[in-house]
Amino acid sequence: NAGVTQTPKFQVLKTGQSMTLQCAQDMNHEYMSWYRQDPGMGLRLIHYSVGAGITDQGEVPNGYNVSRSTTEDFPLRLLSAAPSQTSVYFCASSYDPLETDTQYFGPGTRLTVL
Amino acid sequence: AQKVTQAQTEISVVEKEDVTLDCVYETRDTTYYLFWYKQPPSGELVFLIRRNSFDEQNEISGRYSWNFQKSTSSFNFTITASQVVDSAVYFCALLPGGYQKVTFGTGTKLQVIP
Numbered sequence: 001n002a003g004v005t006q007t008p009k010f011q012v013l014k015t016g017q018s019m020t021l022q023c024a025q026d027m028n029h030e031y032m033s034w035y036r037q038d039p040g041m042g043l044r045l046i047h048y049s050v051g052a053g054i055t056d057q058g059e060v061p062n063g064y065n066v067s068r069s070t071t072e073d074f075p076l077r078l079l080s081a082a083p084s085q086t087s088v089y090f091c092a093s094s095y096d097p098l099e100t101d102t103q104y105f106g107p108g109t110r111l112t113v114l
Numbered sequence: 115a116q117k118v119t120q121a122q123t124e125i126s127v128v129e130k131e132d133v134t135l136d137c138v139y140e141t142r143d144t145t146y147y148l149f150w151y152k153q154p155p156s157g158e159l160v161f162l163i164r165r166n167s168f169d170e171q172n173e174i175s176g177r178y179s180w181n182f183q184k185s186t187s188s189f190n191f192t193i194t195a196s197q198v199v200d201s202a203v204y205f206c207a208l209l210p211g212g213y214q215k216v217t218f219g220t221g222t223k224l225q226v227i228p
Contacts (some may be wrong), residue, residue: 031214040123042205043159050214058215090159091133105159 002026006091006106013081013113021076021109023091029104030072031094036060036087037108043090049074081113116141118208120219126226127196135191135222137206140200142169145211148182148189153203162204165189167211196226 005048007022025032035058045058049068063085065077074093078085091106116170117140127133139148150162163173165182177194177196192199 033214033216040220042118042120042208044218044219045215049213055213059217085211088157092159108157 004091004093004104004106006089006109008109009107010110011112012034013078013111015082015113016029016075017081018079019081021078021089021091022057023074023106024072025093025104026072027093027095027104028071029093029095030071030111031096032068033058033092034064034066034074034076035090036085037090038087044075046089083113085111087111116208116210116215116217118206118217118219120190120204120206120222122222123220124223124225126227129198132192132193132194133196133213133224135193135204135206137189137191137219137222139187139189139206139208140209141210143198143210147209147211149207149209149216150180150189150191151205151218153205155202162191193224196224198226198228200224201226 004025008100023097030051030075035043036046044060046060046064047055047058047066049055052068052071055066068074089109093104119138122136146167152160152162163180170182179192181190203221203223205221207216208213209216
């Protein structure tokens, strides 16, 4: 098993550009989520999904879109990047959101918006 | 609203000293789950422990121990005989029962000096 994979690892964007952060898991987990990590802020939940076709907003959803067409993939889209979206992004998955002893985080994507 | 407070931003200890990381949480739910994660300098997030609100037994795992006290809404983490490999950022997190939104604290950076 590859676990949770994220691509790219690093990305630099200009303000106004769009891009998609990819997240995939091969563990047949139902629950997937996206967090951003900023200095002094901890991890903040952006969006989450409890299964294919179901998504919901987290704490800081503005400026981000998600979709869940398959169990394996949960991409995060930035439609018009802003400098405030400079951050490290983590994707996570678990079979059940309560079963965090089997929750897996991806390695992260470091995004810089100029 | 859910809230997790880690008042200690940074802690430095000399190797072999014991250190306690504090975590105070706020929730109105009677059922909830508390977690600790470790983020070493390499950046990945490592799950350490989960505790539910009905289980106030303290837990020990090797040099790690956790003290959960509902009366003070605290879930503190102690490392005994610290080692350089313990140097990392540690996050406390809260998941209310019936929801899928995990709230993280802002983290405590632990530096163990050889």
